[in-house]
Amino acid sequence: MMKKATYAFLTIALAFACAQAKPKDKPAKAEKSARPPFGGTIFVSGNIITAEDPTAFKSVVAAGRAEVRMFDRRPKKPHKVNAYLFTATFDDGQKMEIRVNPEFGAEGAMAQAKKYLPYIGQMPFALREKVQKVLIHKGKKGFGGGGAGLLIHTDMGDSYIRSRILAETLYHEAAHTSLDRWHSASKGWLAAQEKDARFISGYAKSNPRREDIAESYLLYFALRYKPHRIDDKLKETIRTTMPNRIAYFDSLELKMHPVKPAGALARMSTTELQKELKPSDAQKAKIKALVDKLAAEIKKLLEQKSPQAGIDKLKRQFDKQAVELLNAGQRKTLDRALQTPKPQAPGRPTAGKSK
Numbered sequence: 001m002m003k004k005a006t007y008a009f010l011t012i013a014l015a016f017a018c019a020q021a022k023p024k025d026k027p028a029k030a031e032k033s034a035r036p037p038f039g040g041t042i043f044v045s046g047n048i049i050t051a052e053d054p055t056a057f058k059s060v061v062a063a064g065r066a067e068v069r070m071f072d073r074r075p076k077k078p079h080k081v082n083a084y085l086f087t088a089t090f091d092d093g094q095k096m097e098i099r100v101n102p103e104f105g106a107e108g109a110m111a112q113a114k115k116y117l118p119y120i121g122q123m124p125f126a127l128r129e130k131v132q133k134v135l136i137h138k139g140k141k142g143f144g145g146g147g148a149g150l151l152i153h154t155d156m157g158d159s160y161i162r163s164r165i166l167a168e169t170l171y172h173e174a175a176h177t178s179l180d181r182w183h184s185a186s187k188g189w190l191a192a193q194e195k196d197a198r199f200i201s202g203y204a205k206s207n208p209r210r211e212d213i214a215e216s217y218l219l220y221f222a223l224r225y226k227p228h229r230i231d232d233k234l235k236e237t238i239r240t241t242m243p244n245r246i247a248y249f250d251s252l253e254l255k256m257h258p259v260k261p262a263g264a265l266a267r268m269s270t271t272e273l274q275k276e277l278k279p280s281d282a283q284k285a286k287i288k289a290l291v292d293k294l295a296a297e298i299k300k301l302l303e304q305k306s307p308q309a310g311i312d313k314l315k316r317q318f319d320k321q322a323v324e325l326l327n328a329g330q331r332k333t334l335d336r337a338l339q340t341p342k343p344q345a346p347g348r349p350t351a352g353k354s355k
């Protein structure tokens with residue numbers, strides 16, 4: 001009975017969650033400064049989350065079949081099907097129910113669950129936390145998020161995989177499920193929207209209550225956790241467009257497992273790094289002298305018959321000198337780089353703290 005109630009809520013909530021279409025938006029009359037830099041953020045970069053990222057997904061087992069109402073964008077309303085059910089387990093103890101449309105057949109249904117779960121497990125706990133159910137159908141229809149679930153249409157999923165934006169899209173949808181209800185109308189978020197005075201995308205601008213969290217979170221995540229995967233220009237655009245939203249997300253201290261924090265150096269743009277490193281003329285001279293010396297030594301070594309021992313020795317010397325040079329002038333930067341923030345242990349998120 002309990003399940004039914006949850007389910008009704010899920011289907012209703014999914015009905016008004018997002019259905020992303022590739023945007024054509026160009027807010028024509030908006031002032032230039034207020035024009036969002038992007039149409040929709042899932043299309044900005046397919047490199048934010050990659051196959052190299054770890055997943056918290058552990059296992060999936062069949063849990064029989066049941067007559068359930070499943071929201072489906074093809075008939076545009078929930079319909080009752082004898083779905084294949086699966087229970088997925090994640091390495092932080094989370095469990096999810098996967099409901100797959102019978103149109104896939106038993107084996108096909110399991111294959112679909114196994115296809116999408118590793119991607120779902122790549123999301124931080126904070127995005128997975130409120131996702132209790134994942135609905136999987138055929139069809140090239142928009143994904144959805146909200147209530148307590150995620151909605152997947154596999155033909156659209158294949159298209160996202162080809163464009164390498166499946167993980168990014170799931171981040172967006174799960175942000176609807178796990179963040180919207182607690183944050184999209186919170187005082188802090190509304191104040192951040194107002195202070196930023198801009199939106200990161202046309203999609204967010206057109207749907208400020210419904211899409212702004214999901215649209216902003218993905219690029220916030222890229223900036224904070226995968227800065228080495230996006231270029232300086234994009235980092236700068238994110239920073240300058242939504243500084244107050246960035247501060248808001250920072251303040252939540254969301255549980256990020258299995259996502260690892262990015263080191264301080266990785267978070268800096270090239271310009272910032274140059275500013276931060278700021279070698280003095282004396283240091284520059286020292287570095288140049290070291291490089292010249294190294295070049296001369298290598299030249300000498302290459303003239304020898306068996307240079308290996310010499311190369312090893314040189315390498316040891318150079319390592320030592322390079323470290324000394326860095327220590328002399330750039331202790332502050334090194335300290336910051338080495339100061340990796342502690343990974344958050346999985347557990348209750350702080351979501352809901354701000355009202």
Ligand SMILES: [Zn+2]
Pocket residue numbers: 017018019020172173176210211214
């Ligand atoms: Zn959305």
